[in-house]
Amino acid sequence: MGLVAVAAAGGLLVSGGSGADPETPRGLRGLPAPFLGTTVVGSGGLTVAVDAYGDVVDLRAPGPAGRALIDNPAARQTAGTVAADTGIVPWVRIGRGPALPPWRGDQIRQRYLPGTNVLVTAVRFGRVRVRITYAAGDSRLACLTATTDGTRVELRSHEPEAEKRLRCDDGTARRIVRAAARSDRRWLRRARPLAPSAPPWALRMYERSLLVLRALSDRRSGAVAAGARDGWAYVWPRDAATGALAFAAGGYRAEARRSAGFLLGLDLQSAARFYGDGKPVPGRGPQGDAVGWVAAAAHVVGLAPPPRLPWRNLPDYQEGEAGDYLGNAIAAGGTELSLYGGESSRRLVRRLDDPGSGLDSAAAWAVEPFEIRPLFPAARETMVALVRGGGRFGITPNEDWSGIDPWSAPTAWTAWSLAALGERRQALRLLADLRRAATPAGTLPERVDFRTGIPTSTTPLAWSHAFVILALQELWPGR
Numbered sequence: 001m002g003l004v005a006v007a008a009a010g011g012l013l014v015s016g017g018s019g020a021d022p023e024t025p026r027g028l029r030g031l032p033a034p035f036l037g038t039t040v041v042g043s044g045g046l047t048v049a050v051d052a053y054g055d056v057v058d059l060r061a062p063g064p065a066g067r068a069l070i071d072n073p074a075a076r077q078t079a080g081t082v083a084a085d086t087g088i089v090p091w092v093r094i095g096r097g098p099a100l101p102p103w104r105g106d107q108i109r110q111r112y113l114p115g116t117n118v119l120v121t122a123v124r125f126g127r128v129r130v131r132i133t134y135a136a137g138d139s140r141l142a143c144l145t146a147t148t149d150g151t152r153v154e155l156r157s158h159e160p161e162a163e164k165r166l167r168c169d170d171g172t173a174r175r176i177v178r179a180a181a182r183s184d185r186r187w188l189r190r191a192r193p194l195a196p197s198a199p200p201w202a203l204r205m206y207e208r209s210l211l212v213l214r215a216l217s218d219r220r221s222g223a224v225a226a227g228a229r230d231g232w233a234y235v236w237p238r239d240a241a242t243g244a245l246a247f248a249a250g251g252y253r254a255e256a257r258r259s260a261g262f263l264l265g266l267d268l269q270s271a272a273r274f275y276g277d278g279k280p281v282p283g284r285g286p287q288g289d290a291v292g293w294v295a296a297a298a299h300v301v302g303l304a305p306p307p308r309l310p311w312r313n314l315p316d317y318q319e320g321e322a323g324d325y326l327g328n329a330i331a332a333g334g335t336e337l338s339l340y341g342g343e344s345s346r347r348l349v350r351r352l353d354d355p356g357s358g359l360d361s362a363a364a365w366a367v368e369p370f371e372i373r374p375l376f377p378a379a380r381e382t383m384v385a386l387v388r389g390g391g392r393f394g395i396t397p398n399e400d401w402s403g404i405d406p407w408s409a410p411t412a413w414t415a416w417s418l419a420a421l422g423e424r425r426q427a428l429r430l431l432a433d434l435r436r437a438a439t440p441a442g443t444l445p446e447r448v449d450f451r452t453g454i455p456t457s458t459t460p461l462a463w464s465h466a467f468v469i470l471a472l473q474e475l476w477p478g479r
Contacts, residue, residue, distance in 0.1 A: 021081050022081050022082065022083035022084070023080060023081065024076075024077070024080045024081065024082040025084050025101070025103050026103070027052070027053075027103055028053075028103060028105070028107075028108060030452070030454070031052045031053075031108065031454065032051070032052055032454050032455050032456070034051055034052075034053050034055060034057075034082070034084075034101075034103050035051055035055060035057045035072055035082045035086050035087065036051055036052075036057070036077055036455065036459070037049030037050060037051055037057050037058055037227075037228055037229055037458070037459055038050070038051055038052045038110070038439045038441065038443060038445075038455060038459045039110065039112070039119050039439070039441050039443055039459070039460070040117070040212060040215045040216060040227075040228045040443070040460055041117050041118070041119050041134050041135060041136045041141075042064070042117060042136040042215045043117060043136070043180065043183055043184060043214055043215060044063065044064070044214060044215065044217050044218055044219030044220070045061075045062065045063065045136065045137065045138040045139065045219065046059070046060070046061050046062075046136045046137065046138060046139055046140065046141060046165065047059070047060045047061075047063065047066070047136070047215060047216070047225070047228050047233075048060075048134060048136050048141055048228070049227075049228035049229060050119055050121070050134055052108060052110060052439070053101070053102035053105075053108060053121070053123075054090055054102050054108075054110075054121030054123065054132040054134075055086075055087050055088065055089045055090070055101075055102070056070065056087045056088035056089075056134070056141065056157075056162065057070065057072050057086065057087045058070055058072055058087070058228050058229055058230065058233070059087075059088075059141065059159075059161075059162045059165065060228065060233055061139065061165070062139075062218075062220075062276075063218030063219075063220065063221065063225075063276050064215065064216045064217065064218055064223070064224075064225035064228060064233060064276070065218065065223045065225040065233055065234055065235055065274075065275060065276030066218075066233075066276050068230060068233065069159065069161040069162045069165065070087045070088075070159045070161075070162045071086075072086050072087055072229075072230060073230050073231075074230045074231040074232070084101070085156065085157075085158045086158075086159075087157065087159060087162070088155055088156070088157040088159065088162060088163070088166065089101055089102075089155070089156050089157070090102060090130075090132050090143075090145065090153050090154070090155050090156075091153070091154045092123070092125060092128075092130050092147075092151060092152070092153055093151065093152045093153075093154065094125055094126075094128050094149070094151050095149075095150075095151075099154065100125065102121070102123045102130075102132075104125075105123040105124055105125050105130075106124050106125060106126060107123070107124040108121065108123050108124075109121075109122045109440065110122070110439070110440055110441045111440065111441055112208070112211070112441055112442070113181055115181075115184060115185045115188050115207065115211075116135075116180065116181045116184040116185060116211070117135070117136075117180065117184050117211050117214070117215050118133065118134070118135040118177060118180055118181050118184070119133065119134045119135075119441070120132070120133050121133075121134075125151075127148070127149070128147065128148055128149050128151050129147070129148050130145065130146070130147045130148075130151060131145065131146040131147075132144075132145055132153070133145075133146075133177060135176050135180035135181070136176075136180060137176045137179065137180065139165065140165050140166070140167055140172070141162075141165050141166050141167070141176075142167050142168070142172070142173035142174075142175075142176035142177050142180075143155060143166065143167070143168040143169070143173060144169060144173055144177060145168070145169055155168055184211060184214070187214060188207060188210060188211065190251065190252065191206075191207075191250050191251050191252070192249070192250055192251030192473070192478040192479070193479070194206055194472060194473065194476040194477075194478050195476040195477060195478055197476060198472070198475075198476035201435065202431075202472055202475070202476060204442065205431070205434075205435065205438075205442065205468060205472065206250075206468075206469060206472045206473075208441075208442035208443070208465075209246075209444075209465035209466070209468045209469045209472075210246075210250055210252075210469060212443060212444075212460045212462065212465040213243055213246060213247065213250075213462060213465055213466060213469070214255075215228075216228065216243075216460075216462040217243060217247075217255065217462075218276060219255075219258075221258070221262050221276065221277075221278075222244075222255070222257075222258030222259040222260070222261055222262040223235050223240070223259075223262050223276045223278075224239065224240035224243035224244070224259055224262075224462055225276070225462065226239045226458070226461060226462055226463060227446070227458035227459070227460065227461050227462065229458045232446075232458045232461075234275065234281050235262070235263075235266075235273060235274045235275070235276065236272065236273050236274075236463075237263055237268060237274075237287075237289075237290035237291075237293055237294050238287075238289055238290060238293040238317060238331075238463075239462055239463040239466075240259055240262070240263055240297075240462075241259075241260070241263055241293035241294050241296055241297035242293070242297075242463055242466040242467060242470075243259055243462055243463075243466045244256045244257075244259035244260045244263070244297035244301065245296065245297060245300055245369060245466065245470060246465075246466035246467070246469040246470055247259060248300045248301060249469055249470050250469055250473070251478075253301070256297075256301050257301040257303070259297065260294070260297040260298050260300070260301045260303055261303065262278070263294045263297055263298075264294065264298060264303060264304075264306060265278055266278055266280075266294075267280065268286060268290045268291055268294065268306060268309060269286050269309060270286065271284060271285065271286060272284035272285060272286060272287045272290075272315070272319065284315075284319065285314075285315070286309075286314060287314055287315050287316065287317070287319070287328070288310075288311035288312070288314035288315065288316060288325065288327075288328030288329075288331070288332065289311070289317060289327050289330075289331035289332070290309075290331075291305075291307075291308060291309045291311075291331070291332065292328075292330070292331025292332050292333070292370065293331055296369045296370065308332070311328040311329065311331070311332035312324050312328075314328060316328050316350075316362070317362065318397060318398075323351055323352075324351065324352035325350055325351060325360075325362075326340045326348055326349065326350050326351070326352075326360045326362050326363065327360065327362030327365060329352070330362060330363075330365045330366050330370050330372060330375075331365065331370060333370070333372070336352070337366075337372065337374075337375055339352055339353050340352060340353075341355060341378065346377060346378050346381045347359055347363075347378055347381050347382045347385060348363040348366070348375070348379060348382045349399075350362075350398050350400065356400075357398075357400055358398045358399030358400025358401070359382050359385055359386055359398060359399040360382070360397070360398040361382075361383070361386055361395060361396075361397055361398055361410040361413070361414055362397075362398075362410075363375075363378065363379040363382035363383060364379060364382075364383055364410075364413050364414045364416070364417035364418075365413070365417070366378075366379040366417075367379050367380075367417035367420050367421055368413075368416050368417045368420050368470070368474075376421065379417065379421075380418075380421055380423065383414050383417060383418055383423075383426070384418075384423070384426060385399075386398075386399065386414065387414065387418075387426050387429065387430060390406065390411070390430075390433065391406055391433075391450050392433060392436055392450075392453070393406045393411075393433050393434075393436055393437040393448050393450060393453050394406035394407065394408060394410070394411030394430065394433040394434060394437055394448075395407070395410055395411050395414065395430075395433075396410070397410045404450050405447045405448060405449055405450045405456060406433070406437065406447060406448060406450055407446065407447045408434060408437055408445060408446060408447065408448075408461060409446070409461060409463045409464045409467060411430050411433055411434055411437075411464075412430070412434060412444075412464050412465075412467030412468050412471060413467045414430055415427045415430035415431050415434070415467070415468075415471040416467055416470045416471040416474055418430070419471055419474040419475045420474050424475065427471060427474075427475060428475070430471075431468070431471065431472075434464075434468065436453055437453050439455065439459060443459050443460035443465075444459070444460050444461055444464040444465055444468070445457055445458065445459040445460070445461065446458045446459065446461040446464070
């Protein structure tokens with residue numbers, strides 16, 4: 001799901017560079033740079049990513065793993081060479097002054113209308129306030145703008161395919177916004193509630209995670225995209241399988257079965273990721289945990305599992321070089337799990353028979369969802385040690401990880417398994433970390449800067465929100 005950094009690819013766009021290279025506009029203090037999505041709009045049809053400034057930075061149809069209608073390469077985002085006319089940008093003209101983009105404002109706040117995927121971005125330029133509201137229908141993006149002091153807002157785009165989908169400040173736009181809000185709220189009322197003892201923050205986190213998963217799941221095919229961003233708008237079997245598990249835990253049986261059914265139709269030996277139509281995406285070979293995760297999704301909805309496949313000498317969830325990795329072995333029900341340290345050190349490391357490879361957060365998978373009970377003590381010790389070494393915003397994937405920025409998916413899956421083991425205090429600590437890492441709108445980035453908590457990658461990430469749903473249902477199980 002994108003644990004491989006794209007910095008190297010991004011560097012190609014500026015190395016040996018020329019003055020003709022564009023430069024990403026500077027963001028406001030405390031916010032990520034423009035054109036990195038921080039929210040997602042939609043309900044399983046047209047899928048829209050919006051950045052922290054109210055710019056539409058990714059638009060996909062016919063579903064979240066569909067064709068991109070906005071060209072915003074992830075490599076350019078990483079390299080800092082995104083042109084200022086990318087996507088759909090609302091430009092604000094105050095009086096006779098020049099038109100200004102939102103990132104030139106004095107303050108920006110972003111939130112969803114309660115219980116919906118309808119997004120409101122509020123920008124302040126001095127005394128002037130601008131509100132931009134986005135909602136997505138099946139095939140059209142609606143935008144409503146409201147301003148003070150006669151200020152004008154003009155949505156500019158150099159993306160013809162995206163512009164054709166846009167309706168702004170007319171009767172059609174208002175109808176799309178109202179219909180989207182009603183649909184989201186009806187859908188959310190179907191959810192299995194958390195227990196009455198769940199605190200308000202848990203309820204908010206639960207609802208937002210369900211809505212994110214709704215936005216990133218094709219409601220026709222069941223394909224769950226990892227994120228609404230170039231390079232992430234694909235179906236990874238492990239991510240999508242976790243989505244199916246989360247739908248089932250949240251009471252959405254039909255959605256869970258549809259997602260699991262889509263996964264069972266994939267050729268898991270052909271690739272690591274897939275397009276929304278089920279075809280393999282070239283460039284990365286199969287990964288060793290795919291079949292295990294798909295089998296877990298199939299089991300929870302009562303479908304027959306896929307046939308077993310080899311898991312050795314394949315990449316794992318970190319998507320690097322091939323090897324014999326802990327996560328793959330757990331997902332495949334491997335028979336030599338003690339060689340990962342379980343019997344001797346009571347902790348589990350990443351690579352087979354290699355104590356120096358570092359404790360691996362995938363140890364959590366031995367508890368949930370794969371329930372390898374002999375490994376529970378070692379998994380517990382591993383997770384507790386990783387939590388102890390974590391920071392304010394969560395943990396890294398494993399102890400030997402090359403970076404220091406925390407990742408939300410390992411933090412969330414560790415919270416789920418610790419909760420399942422009765423380690424409630426530790427699980428709540430990790431959920432507090434995730435709350436700090438979340439954007440003001442409540443979405444979870446793939447990873448954040450370890451000092452500031454500012455998103456540095458795809459936001460929101462379906463995988464992370466799916467694990468949050470599972471952890472919260474484990475802590476406060478509903479009826």
